[in-house]
Every structure is written in structure tokens, then in C-alpha cells.
Amino acid sequence: MTTTYGSFPGARPRRLRTTPAMRRMVAETRLHPADLILPAFLREDITKPVPLEAMPGVVQHTRHSLRKAAAEAVEAGVGGIMLYGVPEESKKDATGTAGTDPDGILQVAIRDVRYEVGDDLVIMSDLCLDEYTDHGHCGVLDAEGRVDNDATLERYAEMARVQADAGVHTVGPSGMMDGQVRVIREALDAAGHQDVSMLAYTAKYASAFYGPFREAVGSSLKGDRKTYQQDPANVRESLRELELDLAEGADMVMVKPGLPYLDILRQIADAVDVPVAAYQVSGEYAMVEAAAARGWIDRDRAIMESLTSLRRAGAGMILTYWATEVAQRLNRGE
Numbered sequence: 340m341t342t343t344y345g346s347f348p349g350a351r352p353r354r355l356r357t358t359p360a361m362r363r364m365v366a367e368t369r370l371h372p373a374d375l376i377l378p379a380f381l382r383e384d385i386t387k388p389v390p391l392e393a394m395p396g397v398v399q400h401t402r403h404s405l406r407k408a409a410a411e412a413v414e415a416g417v418g419g420i421m422l423y424g425v426p427e428e429s430k431k432d433a434t435g436t437a438g439t440d441p442d443g444i445l446q447v448a449i450r451d452v453r454y455e456v457g458d459d460l461v462i463m464s465d466l467c468l469d470e471y472t473d474h475g476h477c478g479v480l481d482a483e484g485r486v487d488n489d490a491t492l493e494r495y496a497e498m499a500r501v502q503a504d505a506g507v508h509t510v511g512p513s514g515m516m517d518g519q520v521r522v523i524r525e526a527l528d529a530a531g532h533q534d535v536s537m538l539a540y541t542a543k544y545a546s547a548f549y550g551p552f553r554e555a556v557g558s559s560l561k562g563d564r565k566t567y568q569q570d571p572a573n574v575r576e577s578l579r580e581l582e583l584d585l586a587e588g589a590d591m592v593m594v595k596p597g598l599p600y601l602d603i604l605r606q607i608a609d610a611v612d613v614p615v616a617a618y619q620v621s622g623e624y625a626m627v628e629a630a631a632a633r634g635w636i637d638r639d640r641a642i643m644e645s646l647t648s649l650r651r652a653g654a655g656m657i658l659t660y661w662a663t664e665v666a667q668r669l670n671r672g673e
Contacts, residue, residue: 368651370643372416372666376463376616376658380555381405381448382425393551394621395628397660399425405448406455408663415666419461421511421658422448423555426471434479435471439497443471446505453506463509463538464502466523468494477514477567486567488516495519496526503532511593513540515567521587538616539589542577542603544569548596548622555621577603581610589613591656596620598645601652608653617654619645624660639668 355365382389382399389399400408409420424445426437437443445464452462468491469477478491491514499510510527512519520539527535545568569576577594584592592611594604595618608615627645631638642661649657659665 368647370646370650370665370669372669373418374650374654374656375417375646375662375666376419376421376461376656377408377412377417377662378421378423378658378660379405379408379448380423380425381444381451383430383444384427391551391555393625394555394660395632397555397624399555402447402451406451409452409456409460412663412666413456413459415663415670417460417662417666418656419463419509420452421463421465422452422507423465424448424470425555431471431473433473434494435468438468438471439494439501441501441504443501445470446501449502449505449507458508461508462506463511464507466495466498466502466510466512467514468498469514478516486516488518488567491516492518492522496522499523499526499535500530500532503527503530503535507535509536509538509591511538511540513543513595515540515543515569517583518587520584520589524588536590537588538591538593539584540595541581541584541589541592542569542594542600542607544571544596544600546571546596546599546620546622548599548620551621551625571599574603574606577607578610581607585611585613591616593618593658594654596623597649597654597657598623601648604649604652604654608655614655615653616656616658617649617652619649619657619659619661621660639673643668 356362380399385401388401388404391397412420422445424443426444430437449462449464467477469475474480476486478486479494481487495512502510512523523537581592591614592607593616594600594607597617597619604617627641630636646657646659646665
């Protein structure tokens with residue numbers, strides 16, 4: 340019996356989907372462990388890791404558990420680690436002094452991880468004041484309670500210097516202040532840290548998907564950051580930010596969040612010849628974990644599909660809380 344699949348007897352796309360080996364051979368988009376960057380939090384006032392309720396599987400680390408997580412990431416072939424410091428509440432103040440203390444919690448994290456893994460993992464640091472201010476904003480406030488752009492840049496320059504002194508490979512300025520890339524680059528170069536690279540948070544949107552992250556860093560924020568993060572309605576604004584960041588000396592650029600902004604990611608990736616990153620943020624992670632816990636979706640497939648979509652849209656690097664897990668799965672050929 341002959342089965343007819345339409346009137347045209349030529350090529351059939353389904354022939355290239357018949358087996359796992361065939362699908363793997365013709366895949367246009369591939370994930371590799373080195374594409375992945377693991378965000379990690381070091382908390383100052385704990386003696387054992389603290390699980391995050393909104394992000395199952397993610398913890399606030401102790402110094403010991405952070406070093407272990409970094410070593411596991413290296414073993415799995417993960418490309419980098421993005422470090423965040425979570426200071427004691429009593430150390431927060433109006434100008435985020437703990438963020439520029441050479442012995443502050445983030446600088447401790449950088450030194451610990453650098454000691455543990457050396458140059459085998461790209462050690463990145465969040466360069467922003469929000470974890471360290473008692474008001475939770477990403478900068479210094481003026482007398483009217485607004486973020487003072489230029490006063491904040493002075494603090495960012497100091498943060499860059501102490502993070503570089505601690506041994507970071509890459510700084511990640513995430514505060515979305517005008518001119519931050521230029522000021523940080525000049526500060527690093529003047530301090531003799533010309534080899535420290537910069538991953539600019541070029542398109543960082545004022546997103547609802549950051550909610551669980553605020554638990555992770557113990558945020559003190561009341562209100563929102565809409566006056567300095569980008570409006571989700573805008574596209575051209577991202578391209579303008581991109582042009583400015585590159586002109587000011589960014590080595591790499593990022594889109595954050597990831598999945599809700601695949602169109603932005605694609606446009607930026609098409610426009611530049613520098614490495615492009617996407618941040619799969621806490622809300623994206625939490626949605627998959629919550630739905631999977633209820634049996635509504637296949638967790639492992641959803642993770643891989645979401646990461647592949649970011650890679651397909653143009654991300655050469657992906658910050659994801661699943662970095663080590665996914666790298667291990669890729670190493671097993673799953």
C-alpha cells in the first residue's frame with residue numbers, strides 16, 4: 340500500500356526529525372556549558388546555606404558553600420560566575436558604604452572564588468549599590484529622594500576599583516546610570532586594571548520578573564526603579580543605550596530579562612560584533628520551577644527549551660540559575 344503525503348514527491352522536512360541522532364546532527368542551535376554563567380549570592384550573617392523560598396534549588400551561600408559551588412561549576416565546564424553580596428542589614432546605609440569596603444561581602448566573595456578556582460572560571464561581579472543601600476535603590480539619592488546620576492557614578496567608580504583589587508575578571512554595572520560604562524572604564528584604567536573587562540547591562544528593563552531576586556539579595560527597596568531602568572514598551576531606547584555603551588568602552592553587552600525580550604536580544608545581536616549575553620532572571624526561573632512542581636509542565640524540557648530560545652535569538656552567553664545543572668546534563672549528552 341502506498342501512502343501519499345501531498346502532491347509534491349520531493350523533500351520532506353520530517354525526514355530530518357526521525358531519530359534523536361538525526362535531530363541532534365541537524366540542530367541549528369546548540370548549547371554548550373561554556374555559554375552558561377551561574378549567578379550566586381554570598382550572605383554575610385549565616386553559618387549554613389539559606390534556601391530561597393521563591394527560587395527552589397537556589398541558596399544564599401556561606402563562604403564554604405560558595406567555594407564549593409564555584410568548584411562544581413568549573414568541573415561542569417560552566418563559563419562564568421556572577422557574584423552578588425548580601426550584607427548584614429545593620430551595614431546598609433544611604434550611600435551603600437559596604438559596597439565599596441575592601442573587606443565588604445562582595446569583595447570577600449570575589450577573593451574566595453578567585454582563590455578556589457583561579458582563572459578556570461570567569462569571575463564576574465554585580466557592580467551596583469542596591470544590595471548595600473538602606474533605601475534599596477541602585478544609587479545615591481538627592482534631597483528630594485531621586486537617584487542622583489552623577490553622585491552615583493562616583494560611587495560606581497570606587498566599587499569598580501575595589502572589585503578589581505579583589506581579583507574580579509569582569510565587572511557588570513547593572514544600575515542603568517547614564518555614563519556608567521565610561522566612568523567605570525576610566526576608573527579601572529587609572530587604577531592599573533586595564534585587563535578587567537566589562538559586561539554592560541545595556542538593555543535592562545523595569546520588569547516584574549525580578550521579584551524573587553529581591554528575596555535573594557535581601558532588598559530594602561520600597562517602590563520601583565522605573566525612573567532609571569528601561570520602559571518595557573520601548574525598543575529604540577535599547578539601541579540607543581547599546582550605541583552609548585559601546586562608544587564608552589563596553590566589552591560585552593546584556594539584555595535583561597531574557598525570554599520576555601527575545602525581540603530586543605535579536606536586534607542587539609544583529610547590530611554588534613561584541614559578545615552578547617542574556618539574563619534568564621529569577622522570575623523566569625521561578626515560573627518554571629513552580630509549574631513543574633505542580634505537574635503542569637515537564638521541568639527538564641522547559642529548562643532546555645527556554646535556554647535554547649535565548650541562544651537562538653542571539654545570546655552567546657546566558658546567565659541562568661540552572662547553569663551547573665544544565666552543564667552537567669549537556670556533558671552527559673542529554
